[in-house]
């Protein structure tokens with residue numbers, strides 16, 4: 135699986151950033167400002183003469199960290215809401231699903247702008263807002279599956295055994311939705327990385343001196359043509375990573391497809 | 397054993413389904429699946445309900461199990477109306493009434509081993525330690541003539557007949573008084589049907605169980621039931637003991653059913 | 661049909677209401693003080709209070725909410741900008757056309773490319789061609805929209821100098837004749853539209869490919885093959901039909917994303933649209949404009965979804981029977 139390989143490589147370079155990065159991330163050297171790629175600076179330097187490759191490797195920590203945590207938050211909330219709505223049904227389900235409709239109807243970037251823009255931008259605010267505003271898709275998927283499982287005979291049998299709701303949810307419902315949850319979480323990580331990049335690009339996400347890939351792209355705006363390498367390599371980094379997560383998600387979907395499990 | 401003690405009584409049961417959700421602009425479309433059904437089962441007896449597909453048999457079962465709320469009518473278990481109790485009380489009653497469904501492939505949680513599935517039916521506090529619980533599971537497996545080797549298998553590794561045995565074992569786990577068997581054999585081969593009938597008869601005798609046996613196969617009904625109710629289009633057209641039904645049918649529909657299965 | 665439309669319209673009202681409410685509280689509950697940007701902390705609190713009062717920020721939140729809702733529903737009045745005092749609704753209405761143009765053309769462009777890519781890949785399923793198209797679509801699907809914008813801008817506008825890099829019109833726009841004005845708009849919109857179009861094409865194309873392949877492998881297509889119906893007819897009658905009708909829903913669902921894309925594209929290409937207004941207003945904590953803009957965005961999305969649903973109902977009469 136290509137996706138898994140890409141994701142692992144990015145993941146380990148983020149972990150091993152201090153070893154892998156050829157230069158100190160924050161070491162400024164104004165005499166070396168905006169140098170094009172060369173043998174000493176493989177991917178060139180930024181306005182402050184900082185090595186772009188090192189910054190991208192360190193940026194992986196921030197971008198990946200935000201992507202993973204936001205996806206984790208979104209998944210947790212989404213599974214919770216989905217199980218709740220699907221299992222209880224009735225007006226609880228109706229209300230929760232209308233909220234989901236509304237939140238899904240909002241352009242995501244707009245809601246993020248509202249939430250992040252009015253607070254003080256920071257890594258923590260970014261990842262919390264991202265996570266808390268991205269759970270709807272997961273909730274919908276989980277709810278749909280729970281509604282199907284709720285009608286399954288094995289669930290009727292479990293209820294007839296007089297099992298507690300908590301046991302039914304933990305033993306019968308969650309294990310049967312976990313496959314599609316894993317798939318949507320994986321795909322969500324990619325999306326979260328993209329949204330974070332957009333926010334940071336607009337100057338509303340991660341703030342300097344912390345650098346995510348979006349922040350680096352924002353700095354590339356000073357001279358997108360003259361200093362093409364900043365935008366080009368920053369963007370490529372994002373694309374490769376998101377492609378990795380998308381491939382991994384699609385691969386996992388084929389692997390965990392309930393139709394292949396009888 | 398309290399002889400001919402009334403265990404379950406169903407009075408004037410009416411069940412509707414809404415096939416379409418009602419909105420501001422559309423009226424719900426109503427399917428009346430059960431239209432006034434009355435019967436009762438004494439403890440230790442087997443009552444069979446026979447009728448063709450779609451006549452409302454499963455609907456009655458789901459209502460007795462507390463899954464489908466009837467429009468009207470009463471379902472009393474040992475005199476208690478199961479639709480008029482608290483959630484906690486219902487849980488207690490449910491454990492005494494256990495179902496075995498027609499389709500064993502969808503009756504077992506695909507993510508649980510046979511052992512785990514059966515274990516869930518034992519009260520958590522009924523068996524204090526793990527070993528005792530394990531023995532409880534093994535005993536149930538033996539009761540349905542499965543072995544230790546099936547303990548850690550998943551449902552998809554079992555044959556249809558084996559799955560149905562696991563379902564029976566799970567149903568027996570909470571020590572029920574009444575077993576509701578909703579066409580438990582109709583998805584099985586003939587040879588397996590015969591062994592399962594024997595197993596059910598055997599279990600009934602050993603454990604003093606009461607059966608509500610749903611079927612559309614009159615031959616099996618004849619070999620297992622004492623009382624027979626013939627159902628058609630949501631109503632019972634004839635309820636009687638086995639011998640009168642098979643030897644002296646009163647209703648023309650009963651007669652035609654017997655004819656079509658070559659028993660008359 | 662009419663009854664269906666009315667039913668959908670009425671169904672949209674509670675959604676709109678919940679949406680407006682959520683927007684209002686989201687904006688007001690996130691920490692951040694809109695008066696701060698007019699003030700130096702040293703200027704003392706009496707001036708701060710004056711400003712708060714002028715903008716109605718000293719009322720309890722629920723009062724602010726009720727009067728805000730009342731003014732919107734009753735008078736289409738979103739209040740005046742904190743920044744320049746213009747009615748927020750005017751600011752938004754001025755900014756709407758460029759955004760709608762970009763979104764509309766991008767949608768058309770995305771559907772065109774998406775259909776070519778998706779259907780092509782499905783027809784040649786399993787070949788090298790399919791692999792190439794699928795890979796390209798995956799890349800565009802995984803790409804930050806703004807990044808593609810920067811790259812296209814850098815290459816076509818700056819390096820090659822073929823197309824303008826920013827704004828909706830040139831400086832001499834007013835002196836041009838009608839035809840040249842039209843061309844002028846076209847040249848300015850070209851890059852933003854292509855950027856957004858390519859990215860949405862990836863979404864549509866990926867969806868079309870999957871659902872066509874699924875349809876072509878389904879039982880009834882196998883049956884049709886067995887009856888000796890030509891492969892071409894099968895493709896058109898079964899594959900395309902089954903993929904294109906749900907595409908209407910996918911388009912409806914993509915509208916919020918398209919809007920997000922337009923917002924950021926407008927920033928990249930300095931277009932005077934909703935996106936830029938919104939980003940500026942957020943940075944300036946200009947509540948009335950932000951609220952007006954997000955309300956309009958939300959209404960636009962609801963209308964888009966409504967149109968998609970109605971389109972779906974026309975294309976597939978079965979949905980009208982179900983609820």
Ligand SMILES: Nc1ncnc2c1ncn2[C@@H]1O[C@H](COP(=O)(O)OP(=O)(O)OP(=O)(O)O)[C@@H](O)[C@H]1O
Pocket residue numbers: 413414415427428429447448449450451452453454455456612
């Ligand atoms: N959930 C439901 N919603 C709507 N209609 C239903 C539902 N369940 C059953 N019905 C309808 O109620 C009627 C009785 O169904 P039921 O399942 O009780 O029949 P049955 O006698 O068990 O049939 P079978 O022998 O096929 O199992 C049928 O017409 C069926 O279509």
Ligand SMILES: [Mg+2]
Pocket residue numbers: 453454455498578
């Ligand atoms: Mg049935």
